[in-house]
Amino acid sequence: MAVVDHKTFDTNDADKEGVSEPSRTGVYWAVGLILVILPAFTGEFILSDIVSRILVMGMIALSLMFLAGYGGMVSLAQLTIAGVAAYMTAVFGTSAITEISIGLTWWIAVPIAIIIAMIFGTMVGALSVRTEGIYTIMITLAISAAFFFLANQNYDIFNGFSGINQVLPPVFVGVNWGNTIPFYYLCLFLAAVSYALVLYVSRSPFGLALQGIRDNPRRMAALGFNVTAHRIAAYTFASLVAGVGGVLMVWMNTAISPGAVSIAVVIDVLVMAVVGGLGHPVGAFLGAAVFIILETFALDVLETLGLPGERFQLLIGIGFLVIIFWSDDGLLGLWRKWRERSAKRDPLLGDLEGDGK
Amino acid sequence: MTDIASRLSGAGTNALELRGMSRYFGALAALSDITLTVKPGERRAVLGSNGAGKTTLFNCITGDFLPTTGSIRLFGEDVTTFPAHERIRRGLRRTYQISLLFGGLSVFDNIYLACAGVSRGRFSMLRPRKNDALVAAAEDLIVTVNLAEHRETLVNVLSYGQQRQLEIALALAGAPRFILFDEPAAGLSPTERSDLITILTSLPEHIGYIIIEHDMDVALRVSESVTMMHNGRIFKEGLPQEIEEDPEVQELYLGGGHG
Ligand SMILES: Nc1ncnc2c1ncn2[C@@H]1O[C@H](COP(=O)(O)OP(=O)(O)OP(=O)(O)O)[C@@H](O)[C@H]1O
Ligand SMILES: [Mg+2]
Numbered sequence: 001m002a003v004v005d006h007k008t009f010d011t012n013d014a015d016k017e018g019v020s021e022p023s024r025t026g027v028y029w030a031v032g033l034i035l036v037i038l039p040a041f042t043g044e045f046i047l048s049d050i051v052s053r054i055l056v057m058g059m060i061a062l063s064l065m066f067l068a069g070y071g072g073m074v075s076l077a078q079l080t081i082a083g084v085a086a087y088m089t090a091v092f093g094t095s096a097i098t099e100i101s102i103g104l105t106w107w108i109a110v111p112i113a114i115i116i117a118m119i120f121g122t123m124v125g126a127l128s129v130r131t132e133g134i135y136t137i138m139i140t141l142a143i144s145a146a147f148f149f150l151a152n153q154n155y156d157i158f159n160g161f162s163g164i165n166q167v168l169p170p171v172f173v174g175v176n177w178g179n180t181i182p183f184y185y186l187c188l189f190l191a192a193v194s195y196a197l198v199l200y201v202s203r204s205p206f207g208l209a210l211q212g213i214r215d216n217p218r219r220m221a222a223l224g225f226n227v228t229a230h231r232i233a234a235y236t237f238a239s240l241v242a243g244v245g246g247v248l249m250v251w252m253n254t255a256i257s258p259g260a261v262s263i264a265v266v267i268d269v270l271v272m273a274v275v276g277g278l279g280h281p282v283g284a285f286l287g288a289a290v291f292i293i294l295e296t297f298a299l300d301v302l303e304t305l306g307l308p309g310e311r312f313q314l315l316i317g318i319g320f321l322v323i324i325f326w327s328d329d330g331l332l333g334l335w336r337k338w339r340e341r342s343a344k345r346d347p348l349l350g351d352l353e354g355d356g357k
Numbered sequence: 358m359t360d361i362a363s364r365l366s367g368a369g370t371n372a373l374e375l376r377g378m379s380r381y382f383g384a385l386a387a388l389s390d391i392t393l394t395v396k397p398g399e400r401r402a403v404l405g406s407n408g409a410g411k412t413t414l415f416n417c418i419t420g421d422f423l424p425t426t427g428s429i430r431l432f433g434e435d436v437t438t439f440p441a442h443e444r445i446r447r448g449l450r451r452t453y454q455i456s457l458l459f460g461g462l463s464v465f466d467n468i469y470l471a472c473a474g475v476s477r478g479r480f481s482m483l484r485p486r487k488n489d490a491l492v493a494a495a496e497d498l499i500v501t502v503n504l505a506e507h508r509e510t511l512v513n514v515l516s517y518g519q520q521r522q523l524e525i526a527l528a529l530a531g532a533p534r535f536i537l538f539d540e541p542a543a544g545l546s547p548t549e550r551s552d553l554i555t556i557l558t559s560l561p562e563h564i565g566y567i568i569i570e571h572d573m574d575v576a577l578r579v580s581e582s583v584t585m586m587h588n589g590r591i592f593k594e595g596l597p598q599e600i601e602e603d604p605e606v607q608e609l610y611l612g613g614g615h616g
Binding site for chain 1: 420
């Protein structure tokens with residue numbers, strides 16, 4: 001897949017995209033600080049319906065980004081893997097559907113849910129890693145569709161069309177994590193950990209090899225790598241991220257139903273990842289942010305302008321088309337383009353050709 | 358007899374043993390009925406005109422694809438149906454005629470990957486520390502192939518000759534026992550060529566190899582036996598002088614359109 005441009009992934013090169021190390025650290029601190037103090041400035045709605053959702057969907061998109069960006073495997077099963085974790089949290093934990101929920105305490109139910117999601121994700125990987133490109137997309141899409149229909153029609157575990165409700169976040173160390181602000185911090189913490197973990201693993205021997213396999217599987221086999229096993233392991237790791245996202249997803253909505261794992265949402269996650277950019281983990285969260293903000297406000301904007309509100313999907317579509325059209329890697333690609341161009345124009349930065357970059 | 362016993366029978370006798378190996382591409386027999394034995398530590402040159410099947414021979418030995426018929430034994434073990442990585446982990450290495458490198462990674466990362474591939478560290482999700490054994494191995498190797506000063510250079514921007522050197526470095530990672538070099542000297546400058554000869558001749562004695570080489574002079578300097586291929590078949594085998602003086606070989610080489 002040529003979606004991602006190839007950069008070095010060595011552990012010790014400081015300056016990759018023209019962003020020097022101090023300014024990058026500065027950006028991290030600034031964004032981190034804003035996110036941490038955000039609850040002081042924003043209301044309930046922004047925090048729970050926008051920012052927390054961005055973080056949760058961003059984690060699921062991140063799991064796709066890891067596979068697609070580093071592994072060249074576009075898996076449409078990542079939302080479904082999150083969905084498995086969500087359903088299993090409801091099944092092993094507590095809910096309003098007492099005939100289904102086993103009622104284990106959250107710190108047992110959640111690890112079980114995540115492990116089942118990882119096993120499921122590993123099986124998805126085992127089924128799909130021998131395929132390439134469009135066939136990977138088709139096989140994972142088929143798995144997602146099958147899971148949707150299963151959840152919709154099975155009443156013994158999934159409670160069919162209406163799903164399972166009253167799946168509440170726990171009360172722990174005296175905090176009700178279901179309240180808006182604690183839940184926001186929980187999402188922020190787990191999203192930050194996932195982000196850092198993906199970035200870290202991408203530069204570990206495992207991640208480096210995954211990128212080698214993306215670019216040149218034949219050579220990697222000739223270097224002693226088991227390409228198939230490596231790809232499957234990448235699915236297992238990505239399923240961990242998706243699984244944690246899935247647990248947050250069921251807590252965020254306090255329910256899980258087939259609608260949350262429908263093909264429409266599967267495509268939403270793909271759009272988030274691609275629009276954000278597959279070249280770097282931050283793209284997943286950028287994409288989720290743009291998607292959710294547009295989805296939330298496009299309708300209002302259109303109506304304010306006196307246009308028919310039900311066309312908001314069209315507006316979203318056009319927005320994405322523009323980004324994809326102008327950039328080879330979503331918003332990240334636009335950002336890189338913009339930096340290159342402004343660097344060229346800026347006389348203070350000196351001549352670009354001569355500085356050895 | 359158990360499967361394992363049959364696989365291991367005759368262990369240690371030969372580095373490589375091909376029996377009746379053929380490979381068809383549709384109706385084209387790129388290799389037919391190849392039977393070839395290479396002793397441990399032996400250095401063999403394979404000569405032959407374009408399309409003789411030399412690269413196909415390598416592809417079958419490494420497991421890039423399976424032979425249509427015949428069997429392959431590596432250090433006595435039947436590896437005919439083994440995937441490539443299993444053969445590599447048994448000490449087989451290869452270079453590619455057309456460099457197959459990781460252009461977006463630095464020279465060091467390329468070599469590091471090669472070292473990781475044949476170690477248990479390949480699945481490690483922990484970043485290497487300063488005193489990591491793989492890093493140390495990669496540092497050594499980069500010196501061996503004279504690329505130390507280009508450690509951080511992206512492979513895309515290396516010169517052709519340097520890329521060929523890196524190709525060789527990747528094949529020397531870990532503990533190679535038997536290496537397949539596919540035209541390593543092609544396109545190199547005279548200096549690079551003599552560097553290559555130095556690298557090959559100073560390999561530890563127990564490491565055997567097969568080298569495909571169009572240039573007779575290079576081939577004869579780095580090998581102790583020669584196999585001539587023609588139209589997918591082995592056409593002559595012998596000592597370098599015998600092959601060089603063989604009238605049929607001379608006719609093929611001079612008259613076969615291969616100046
Ligand atoms: N993957 C393939 N699919 C179809 N035909 C192939 C394939 N690989 C090789 N061939 C054919 O097999 C024959 C032998 O090719 P091979 O590359 O082994 O020759 P070679 O001896 O390495 O030649 P050269 O000196 O040009 O490298 C050629 O006719 C080639 O076209
Ligand atoms: Mg060839």
